[in-house]
Amino acid sequence: MAKFTLRKQYRPYVSPFDPCPSIRVKTYVTPPNLYVGFQPEKLPQFNAKQALFAGTLWKVFYDPYYGSEEKEKGGGQ
């Protein structure tokens, strides 16, 4: 099974008369909380300093909304 990722993709309609070379596969990023539902207990956490910079206490919700070309870096810096 492919590795789970927040980045989803879809294929827009490509017309033969498109003025510019059309983008065949478009990607978009979905927030992690879509996949969590009611938050379970004992989720892994960042330590205090990391959490301050990551913007969340729980690792599963960390989502810096990378651009498609940026490498998907993990963890709070």
Added chain:
Amino acid sequence: MSQKELPKEFYEMMEELQAIDFVLVELTLYLDTHPDDFEAIEQFNENAHARQILKQKFEQQFGPLQQYGNSYSGYPWNWDDPPWPWQI
């Protein structure tokens, strides 16, 4: 009047205080919807205790953080001395 220079440990302690405050905010929001999560409550109380100690230490060195009785005042009345929160 010489330009007031903040020592390095001011910033270290302030960052630590901000980190603990952030954890407390996150845990408060979490506990609002998970009232019976014992481990999170334990963590919350640990951080609340650590914050009180750090606040005391911080205020002895750098003056009051809050007002209206949330912080002791130095002499003379010094809660409005620079730097203000947006100036540090």
